[in-house]
Amino acid sequence: MAEQKMNFFDKMQALDRRYIYLVVALAIILPLVIPFNSRTYVTEPSENIYKKIDSFTGRKDRAVLMCFSHDASTMAELFPMEVAILRHCFQRNIQVFTICFIPAAKPLMDYALQTAKEDYTVQSGVDYVNFGYKPWGIFLPIVLGMGDDVAKAVETDDEGRIVSNLEIMKEIKNYNEMNLVIDFAASAAVYIWIEYARARFGANVAAGVTAVMAADNFPYLQTGQLIGMLAGLKGAAEYEKLVDVFATHKEMVNGVETVVPREFSKEVIKDSWIKLSDIKNPVYKTARIGMNAQTVAHIMIIVFIAVGNIGYFVNRKKNKN
Amino acid sequence: MSFEAISNFVAAFFTLSIFSFLYKDNPFYKFAEAMFVGVTMGYAIPLVYYNTFIPFVYRPIFIEHNFIILIPALMGSLYIFRFSKNLSWLSRYPIVFGMAIIGMGVPLSMHAYVLVQMRIAMMPIDNINTFIIFVGTITILLYFFFSKAHKGVYGKITNIGIWYMMVGFGASFGYTVMARISLLIGRIQFLMGDWLHLMK
Amino acid sequence: MKRQIPLLIVIILGFIFAIHTFVPHKASADFYDWYQTWIKALSPFMVLLGIMSLFMVNTAKIQRKIPGWQYSVITLLSLIVTGAVGFIWGTQEGTPFMWLFKNVQMPMGATMFSLLAFYIASAAYKAFRARSIEATVLLVAAIIVMLGQVPIGMAISKWIPETSSWILNVPNLAAKRGIGLGVGLGMTATSLKILLGIERTYLGGGD
Missing domain, CATH: 1.20.58 (Methane Monooxygenase Hydroxylase; Chain G, domain 1)
Known part of the structure; x- marks a missing residue:
């Protein structure tokens, strides 16, 4: 036996x-x-990114830069967080820039913008700008150049327009105004922002990373070198939830369901419960x-x-x- | 069959071709792999042309007549000699020109990765967690000091460092499992949702 | 001279950059402006290296009729077709170029890495053994972090996500800081070695 x-x-x-x-x-x-x-609980590093972005609501002298540093291989983790952040920006009238330094990230960037703006009336050059693809070899010079003048560093956007002539750039000069950089990475790209933009210019840097890299970033969260982090698919799910609970919060106004954004609150997010079947657009969940x-x-x-x-x-x- | 359905069918075909490797190496996988490499590289050529050659080389020289840009442009073209036996030394010029920015890396990497981390590691120990972090940081640093044999009391101290690292590696492993599964979820979501419409 | 002059360029420009980090003088800013313009003009040519390398490797395979050379033909054809499509119809959203990317490159790239999910599951079953106390600590930490990340962890007990968060924020942080300090010092030392011309491997072989 x-x-x-x-x-x-x-x-x-x-x-x-x-x-x-x-x-x-x-x-x-x-x-x-x-x-x-199932109930996704929201962690503090994700909340911090949400709060920082939300603090730019309606301001023309503030903008978020989203750097797409990954290809399709990690799209499953990073794409939903990129769409959720873009939705947040479009919903709350927050100026947003996008850029990438690897060719394979460029279509993902276009795709994310395309997906997020479907439900919003936003205009390129006014509400957002896609700086497009720049070669990896000039990643560092552009990161450093942006500390002085964003428009001069990138020169042209994805459509070939001179960036300094765009309306959105009127009150944006450098990292003082472009006050948050979020790098979506499956590589060490985020550390370039920490090493150069943060150390030299004091830029606020956040990371949207694949879960593989998440554990390594905790020392940088403690020092404030990273103001927040979205870690993998869970980070994306957390941000989706934050956008639904606060930025696109719906209330009945005169019998009509209307979007009434509300301020972030720890108590609200703790007890909030959103039924996934209530969300119509599958991309948002x-x-x-x-x-x-x-x-x-x-x-x-x-x-x-x-x-x-x-x-x-x-x-x-x-x-x- | 709509255009979208055809597109999804093509994407599903390539997805399944790659998945077929799980059974064993086969011509479908090899075909997909070869095509993947070609498309990825082919994709970069027009992108680089439109997004960098036109704004950074063509426009300054031919539209703004800033002829000094001819110098870096010619220097950049020296890259092609990288594979030449006799003239590969010419490709060193564009390489070193890009490499020079490393001069900033010395003070800034020291600041970002060492000084800032050291400063916070030296903050007053005001609760049990800061004490645990302090002990962990010190014992790991001692573990990586190989000029002294890890024996006796010193060996016991460095052993604590090993335990910390095991917890750290465990955390990384837990996250890695999550990451890998997420990637598969993404593909299954495509196959079950966009292609077969089986997801509600 | 073929090595010395490039090395001298790195050393001189590198030191100017090191000074530029600390000196906000106009001359320093002008230097950076000049460098920025030149490096951008140089950048499109970097991609040539990758394309040339791919061409050379694959044409050699085809010429020598190495087993599986037919796949090299597919690689080169895909490269040429994708490039041509991009030049003819442009690279914006809605073009055949983007169609190729979305329905050929993107699914394959994403699937290639998703295979790792199967391998990691297989490794979990066949290789992750609690052979020692240290390995057990690793496995326990991994299991708590795994459970802490998913909704069921919270459903089982609120202590699971809390313990997971504690592991990440306390012992994991200490471990990553200890390792990171070593890596940071290594990076600074490597940069310094390049700057001083001690590290020269990036120049390649030959004279």
Whole structure:
């Protein structure tokens, strides 16, 4: 009997990896096809980005710069946060710039702008500007140049217009006005902003990073070198929720559902509960839907670790005997 | 079949071609991989032309007649000699011109990664967490000091550093699992939602 | 001389940049303006290196008929077609160029990395073993962080996200700071070595 048990564990240890792949696929497909509501709690680094951006509401002498430093490989994590931040800016009349330094990020940047502005009447050059793609080799010179003059550093936007002539630039000179830089990265690009823009000009820097990099950034959050961070799909889900709860908050006004933005409040976000099925546009809830599958997948990984270890310890005991 | 459906079908075909590698290496995967490399690089050529050559080289020289820009433009073209046996030394000029900005990196990296971090590590210890952080930082720094053998009391202290690092690596691993799963979720969302319309 | 002159350029310009960091004088600002204009004019040519390298590797494979050379033909054809489409119809949203990106490059790029989810799950099952106390600490920290990130962690107990947050903000922070200080010193030292002409590998081989 004991020998049979050992055989079972031996077999478990030598299980063909393709069965494992099948379980992984099912663990992700099922929660996506059979949706359920789950509660995303919001962390402080995400709140800090929201509060900082929201403080620019309606101001012509403030702007946010979004730097897209990733390609399609990490789009699943970073794209929803980019769309959520752009929505926040468009909804609250916050001036926003976009730029990228790798070719493969350029269409993602266009796609994010295209997606976010669908529900808003915003005008390029007035409400936002896409600075477009600039080669990686001039990343550093542009980061440093922006400390003196943003328009001079980037020269032209994506449409070939001279940036200094654009209406949006009237009250924007350097990092004093372009008061927040958010780098969306799957690489160390965010550290260039910390090392050069923050250290030399005191620019406020925030990061939207893939979860792989998130744990490394906590020392920079503590020092304030990063004012906030969105970490992976969860960070994106948190920001989606913040935008829904505050920036696009809906109330019944004269019997009509109207968007009535409200100020950030820790108490409100703590108790807020938004039913995903109430959100009509699927793009606005991509990350939160993904978090359902993420939950199941995490449990699956923990079970894998547990089962693998049980097999390992049983075998070890057998070998000792 | 609408244009969008055809587009989604093409995207799904390439997605599944890459996924087919999970079963084993096969011609579909190799085809997709080869195409991926070509499209990615091909994509960069017109982008660089429109977004950098036109505004930074063509416009200053041919429209604004700022002929001094011919010098950096010619220097940039020396990159092509990188693969020449006899003339590869010419490509060093554009490389070093870009490299020179590293001069700023010396004081700024010292400031950003060392001084600011050290300053906060030296703040008064006012609660248990700041004490734990302080102990961790010191013991890890001691662990990486290899001029003294990690034995006896010193070895025990550096062992504490190892424990901290294990917690740190564990946190990174937890986050890495999350990241990798998220990427797969993105693709399954595309296949199940945009392509097959199975998501509500 | 083929190495010395480039090295001298790095050293002289590098020191000027180091001074520029601390000196807000007009001459310093003018120097930076000049550098900015020149480096931008130089930048489009950087991409030539990548394209040339890809061409050379793949044409060599085709010429020598190395097994799988047919895939090199596909790579080169895709490169030429994508480039041509970009020049003919432009690179803006709504062009065939963007269609190619959205439906060919983007899905493949995203899927390539998503394969890692399968591999990490397989590794979790087959390789992550609590062989020692240190490895157990790593696994426990990982499991708490994993649970703390997803809604079910909160549903099980509010202590899970709180413990996860504590791990990230306290011991993880200390670990990353300790390691980061070493990396920071290493980066500064490397920059200094380049600046002083000690580190020269970026110049490539030859005279």
